[in-house]
Amino acid sequence: AMTTRGHEALLLLLLAAVGATFVQADDLECxxxxxxxxxxxxxxxxxxxASSTFPSLDALYCQEKYGRLYLPNGRSWCAQQKGTSEWLQVDLGVEALVTGVMTQGRGDGKEWITAYRVTYSQDANKWNYVDTHLGTQRVFDGNVDSYSVKHNYFDQPVRARFIRLHPVKFRRHPSMRMEIIGCQPCKQLLSVPPYDRLSASSARGRNRKRTCDPSYGHILTNKGWCAKIINSNQWLQLDLGPPTKVTGLVTKGRGDGKGNAWVTAYRIAYSNDERLWTYYKDAAHQSPRIFGGNSDRNTERVHYLSKPFVTRYIRFHPVTWHRHISMRAGVYGCPHRGACGPGYFRVNNATRCQGNLAFxxxxxxxDAGDGGGGGGKHRKRHLGSRNSWQPDLPSNKAVDGVVARHSCDVLSNAEVNVPAWVVDLKTRQPVQGVFIYTGLNDSSIGASLTRHLDNLDRLEVYVAKRKFSDDRGSKKRKRKRNRRNRTRVAKKKLNDDRELKKRKGKTGLPERLHCGTIRSLNWALQRPRIHVPCSRLMNGRYVYLQARGSRMAYSRRWQFKTALCEVIVY
Structure with a gap:
């Protein structure tokens, strides 16, 4: 039989392997x-x-950057020589589906292109001509004056990152402005709130959270992430949700603060499971590539990747920095389409897929006595190993990603007054709410629970940074706890225990850990899917789900229970 560690390793390997299936085969559908x-x-x-430009001393506004459509008249790209070997090239950054081009003359009444060819490439090394339907190089008709705009369609769209226009015929001098028509579905900013989940190796100002917290590290904020420790081992991590294709990176410095601080160079690493990390390399680098960073706090620095990759997690590792390790970061790529896949869900049909923290x-x-105040004898059941996931345990069936009759756990007051279901997220995570699938849309489950749900008064969700223990009577644990009480952190834990003792038999876990409550009004507890949003953003490792009955339910004749077919924490 496979060990529990074997089950865990197999699960992680399957999740990593299935990552590639999250991206559609044709990611350029437009x-x-x-x-x-x-x-x-x-x-x-x-x-x-461009191949060349007319010397700026002889003619102003002839540089490549002026080769944009609709610039003021007199500004355009002007080739240095009057020949057919000149070209103007545009790097689209990310592969695009190109359907045509638009051209315009210089706008001076004298110079424009009357005919041109188009070539395209994926790597700027191997080039292909845009052909006619007969397979010959197509010569496009250009402009008839220096002001009007001419739009030419391709017979078939082409996949390209680089586009070149080669003048064939021109009036007086090869000068032009241009635009490329097409679509780039893989050039969208992926790491945007509220779907981005950011974490870091360390951060300053965690208590005040006015700035420097990892949550301020996304590219759209006016603040930034600041590392607490200043060395090359620091990192800022972005969780992109379902594994998707990454095509570009963008960074800024810290946007607030009196001093100027930014990262001047960094590496990136990516992973699908947060265990196995791979540093990015491209064809020109045998060792992990070092990306150039910023030179001020607000200017964006963009890098497009020559070798896009598919991943869920991406980390920015600062290598060098100005004054302090501070940055804002973003990722370009393909938005996920289709089904979310295991471990992901949508809040509603129109939202993006995001990760289930409990999966x-x-x-x-x-018993809720483990979290304080349920009363009755404590009975812990379905306890899994701390270091491995055991999918065959009943309580773990509520976090296996399957909503079915054979994959449900049950909360009942058959043995204790206030039963509690607890999930360990392994690390402290920001929690916004919980979804509970009760399986009541399954007739076989609903029939057995309907009469017991009438006695269920409410479901309460709590988020705690530590697990509350009911073994306070153990002398060994008392001595150990007393030694820890000498530190500031242990004193805070002692205050929690005192508060729990005061509240025992009353309201359960401390009120400051309370996320949200759903009551039985309007049959809210008898729905197939129950949403418990937190009243504020919570941060913790353990999520408690407590069931409480009406007053009649505490007699021996009246019982309540509810099914937990799947619990989603986000």
């Missing part, structure tokens, strides 16, 4: 095309190059 960024400035100046974690059921 609903509609449009301008790709020359007009709007989304394509930066450094992405526009595959250890869970157990016990």
């Amino acid at each position: 609903s509609q095309d449009g301008p790709l960024g020359m007009i709007t400035g989304e394509i930066r100046d450094w992405q526009i190059t 595959g974690k250890n869970a157990y059921v016990n």
Whole structure:
């Protein structure tokens, strides 16, 4: 038989292996095309190059950066030579489905392109011409004056990152402005709130949380993440949700604070399970590539990847920095489409997929006395190993990703007054709410629970940073706890225990750990899916789900119970 560690290893390997299936085979499916960024400035100046440019001392506004459509008249790209070997190139950054081009003359009434060819490439090394339907190089008709705009369609769209326009015929001098038409579904910012989950190796100001917290590390904030420890072992991690294709990186410095601080160089690593990490390398680097960082606090620095990869987690590892390790970071890539897959869910049909923090974690059921105040004899059952996940345990069936009759646990007051289901998230996590699938849409489950649900008064959710223990009577544990009480952290734990003792038999866990409550009003507890949003953002490792009955339910004749077919923590 396979050991529990074997079960855990197999589960992680399967999750890592299935990561590639989250991205559709054709990630360039487009609903509609449009301008790709020359007009709007989304394509930066450094992405526009040319075979040559007319000397700026002889003619102003002839550099490559002026080769954008609709610039003021008199500004355009002007080739140095009057020949057909000149070209203007645009790096789209990310692979695109290109459907056509738009051109315009210089806008001076004298110079424009009357005919041109188009070549395209994925790597700027191997180039192909845009062909006609007969397979010959197509020569496109250009402009008829220096002001009007001409739009030419391709016979078939082409997949390309680099596009070049080669003048064939021109009026007086090869000068032009241009725009590329197509779509880039894999050039969207993936790490945006509220779906981004950021964490870090260390952070300053965790108590005040005015700034420097990892949650301020996304690219859209005006603050930033600041490492508490200053060395090259620090990192900022982004959780992208379902594994998806990453095509680019963007960074900024810290946006607030009196001093200027930013990262000047960094590496990246990626993983699907947070255990096995791979540093990014490309064809030009045998060792992990070092990306250039920022030179001020607010200017974006963008890098497009020559070798995109599929991942869920990505870490930014600062290598060098200015004054302090502080940064904001973002990731470009393909938004996930289709089913969410194991370990992910949608809050509703229109939201993005996001991770279930409880999926595959250890869970157990016990008396609320373990969390304070349920009364009755403590009976812990379905307790899984702390270091491994055991899918065959009843309590763990509520976090196995399966909503079915054979995969449910039950909370009941048959043995204790206030039963509690607990899941260990393994690390402290920000928690926004909980979804509970009760299985009441399954007739076989609903029939057996309906009469017991009438006695269920409410479900309460608590989020705690530590597990509350009921073994306070053990002399050994008392001595150990007393030694820890000499530190500040242990004193806080002692205060928690005192508060629990005062509240015993009354309201259960401390009120400051309370996330939310769903009561039986309007049949809220008899729905197939119950949503318990937290009243505020909670941060903790242990999520408690307590069931409480009406006053009649505490007599021996009246019992309540509810099924936990799946519990999702987000």
